[in-house]
Amino acid sequence: MPNAIARTEDIELRLLLEAIFLKYHYDFRNYALASIKRRLTQARDQFGCRSFSQLQDMVLNESGMMDELLGYLTVQVSELFRDPAYFRAIREKVVPHLKTYPSLKVWIAGCSSGEELYSFAILFREEGLEERTMFYATDINADALRKAEMGVYALERMKLFTENHRLSGGKSSLSDYYTAGYGAATFDKSLRKRTVFSDHSLVTDAVFAETQFVSCRNVLIYFTRDLQGRAIGLFKDSLTRNGFLGLGAKETLRFSPHADEFTEFSRDERLYQKRGGI
Amino acid sequence: MPEPAHKPYRAVVIGASAGGLKALSAILPHLPADYPLPIMVVIHVPPHRRSLIAPLFEEKSQVRVVEAEDKTPIEGGCVFFAPPDYHLLVERSFELSLSSEAPVLFSRPSIDVLFETAADAYGDGLIGVILTGANNDGAAGLKAVMAYGGKGLIQTPATAFSRAMPEAAIEACPSALILDLDDILLELKNAA
Ligand SMILES: C[S@@+](CC[C@H](N)C(=O)[O-])C[C@H]1O[C@@H](n2cnc3c(N)ncnc32)[C@H](O)[C@@H]1O
Numbered sequence: 483m484p485n486a487i488a489r490t491e492d493i494e495l496r497l498l499l500e501a502i503f504l505k506y507h508y509d510f511r512n513y514a515l516a517s518i519k520r521r522l523t524q525a526r527d528q529f530g531c532r533s534f535s536q537l538q539d540m541v542l543n544e545s546g547m548m549d550e551l552l553g554y555l556t557v558q559v560s561e562l563f564r565d566p567a568y569f570r571a572i573r574e575k576v577v578p579h580l581k582t583y584p585s586l587k588v589w590i591a592g593c594s595s596g597e598e599l600y601s602f603a604i605l606f607r608e609e610g611l612e613e614r615t616m617f618y619a620t621d622i623n624a625d626a627l628r629k630a631e632m633g634v635y636a637l638e639r640m641k642l643f644t645e646n647h648r649l650s651g652g653k654s655s656l657s658d659y660y661t662a663g664y665g666a667a668t669f670d671k672s673l674r675k676r677t678v679f680s681d682h683s684l685v686t687d688a689v690f691a692e693t694q695f696v697s698c699r700n701v702l703i704y705f706t707r708d709l710q711g712r713a714i715g716l717f718k719d720s721l722t723r724n725g726f727l728g729l730g731a732k733e734t735l736r737f738s739p740h741a742d743e744f745t746e747f748s749r750d751e752r753l754y755q756k757r758g759g760i
Numbered sequence: 761m762p763e764p765a766h767k768p769y770r771a772v773v774i775g776a777s778a779g780g781l782k783a784l785s786a787i788l789p790h791l792p793a794d795y796p797l798p799i800m801v802v803i804h805v806p807p808h809r810r811s812l813i814a815p816l817f818e819e820k821s822q823v824r825v826v827e828a829e830d831k832t833p834i835e836g837g838c839v840f841f842a843p844p845d846y847h848l849l850v851e852r853s854f855e856l857s858l859s860s861e862a863p864v865l866f867s868r869p870s871i872d873v874l875f876e877t878a879a880d881a882y883g884d885g886l887i888g889v890i891l892t893g894a895n896n897d898g899a900a901g902l903k904a905v906m907a908y909g910g911k912g913l914i915q916t917p918a919t920a921f922s923r924a925m926p927e928a929a930i931e932a933c934p935s936a937l938i939l940d941l942d943d944i945l946l947e948l949k950n951a952a
Contacts (some may be wrong), residue, residue: 488880488908514857516849516877521861557861629812693777703830706851710831730857732843736827 495519495536500556502529503540506548508622511687512557512709517758525554539660549625556623557704561642562635562656564699565731566649569605569749573651574727577609580694583640586615587693591684592701593619594632597643600659601650601674602697608653612745618691620682631679633669640667684713689720696721699730707737715742718756727754769911769951770845770885771834771850772797773878775901777804779921784817784891786840786941787948793822796952799839800828800856800878802869804893813843828856842869850878863865864874865897873903884909889944889949890936891915893925899932911951912936913944 499511500519510518522534529550531537534702541547563569580586588606590599599619606612621627635643640656643748647656660667682690684701698719717727718740727735727744729752735741763952777784777873788799805811809829817839818825826832828840832898834854846858864870875888875898888905890898906912908947912933917923917942928937939947 514851516857517847517859517861520849520873559862561858568775593858616816667817669762684888699861703846705861706853707831707855730830731848732829735833736829737833 497719521554562597563601563646563650563748567753569650571748576720588695589618595626617677622683686714695726697728720725721756723758764809772799772887774801775898778892779892789820796836798834802842802871811844829899830858832856847873850881850892867897867899873900879904879908885911889913892920894922896928899928903932
């Protein structure tokens with residue numbers, strides 16, 4: 483009877499997530515279950531385990547297993563100027579507001595391997611905001627953060643990235659920002675000289691700076707609503723009055739307990755503005 | 761423990777690919793405004809960012825038709841389309857999740873991902889429908905639906921624009937019902 487098996491499996495899954503939390507302090511216990519279950523099922527099969535319990539034994543006792551598993555527990559998919567309309571709206575609608583500030587702090591939460599950060603750095607340079615801006619790029623995946631700090635991407639991805647950049651209203655050629663060689667595009671390191679890369683979890687860590695713009699895209703979709711509420715609470719506390727929050731193309735504050743602390747600034751592009759007086 | 765003979769169905773999932781728009785047009789616009797079950801749909805479309813499919817069906821249907829947003833609560837009488845380039849998943853809490861994890865069988869959204877997670881959430885209260893398509897996405901998903909005790913409906917390959925998907929589903933699920941679109945519509949109406 484498949485339902486009985488499913489129930490045992492659920493117990494084992496919960497125990498696995500608990501074990502990971504107790505030993506490594508990565509807290510996936512309140513992630514949206516459907517997706518995490520799928521990905522851990524893949525990990526279980528990949529590592530030749532019969533059950534989540536066996537996988538739990540491995541992750542607790544074999545060195546290096548946690549790093550491997552983190553590749554399954556987090557989803558690392560990104561693009562430069564992903565959803566160009568988002569970046570175009572920032573250029574056209576948000577930048578004029580940002581220009582009124584003498585100094586800016588921008589937080590890219592869940593930056594993955596850096597594509598989103600470089601998009602912001604390029605956009606801010608093109609719009610003349612770079613010199614006054616400090617970027618925080620945070621993630622829980624150390625491997626992704628390392629890649630973000632290197633800024634090296636496969637050359638074959640540049641066609642898409644170039645097109646995205648153009649559609650975002652890019653004022654220069656993307657190739658001005660990287661050098662190509664040996665099948666790789668290496669982004670100019672001056673783009674990240676004003677960036678602090680840091681290991682930070684939206685689930686277990688606290689606010690670390692006051693910011694004018696938080697961009698957190700395609701991270702909250704992996705959280706339950708409760709956890710989304712926590713993360714959005716962090717953004718609200720970090721943002722100054724009238725600060726901006728940008729989400730992924732299919733993410734919304736509509737179902738959030740924090741919804742009325744923000745106004746919809748650009749509805750289709752999922753740009754929100756924190757209300758004054760909060 | 762003996763199970764009651766007729767469990768009421770609680771949700772429908774539909775998967776389609778090549779030729780799917782036309783096949784869906786024979787179903788969704790014909791459901792009554794008070795159709796009580798929620799319907800989740802994955803149709804493979806080229807990954808353009810904006811999808812016009814939900815508005816298209818909203819226009820000509822009596823049930824509500826929307827493109828799913830993350831953590832949308834599932835409601836009866838509403839059709840939820842997976843947004844282009846995101847997987848659509850059903851949570852146990854009967855909310856919809858999106859994910860940009862890797863394509864499955866070259867597909868994102870993936871029919872298998874929707875069907876498997878919906879089966880996990882709805883158990884034997886689920887109806888899975890596989891329509892026309894040129895690949896084998898959905899076969900494993902429908903198998904999961906039926907393994908949990910749900911009902912499987914497959915479009916008759918001969919009447920499908922592209923027969924590969926229904927044929928793959930039939931091979932994976934020999935006990936599914938193989939029906940023309942009219943009869944699939946009838947089954948969906950009768951299940952409610
Ligand atoms: C799909 S990527 C999004 C990348 C980029 N923001 C974009 O939209 O293209 C999701 C990222 O969220 C990170 N992540 C997952 N849980 C997190 C948490 N609790 N705190 C911070 N980042 C997290 C993952 O490691 C991964 O890099």
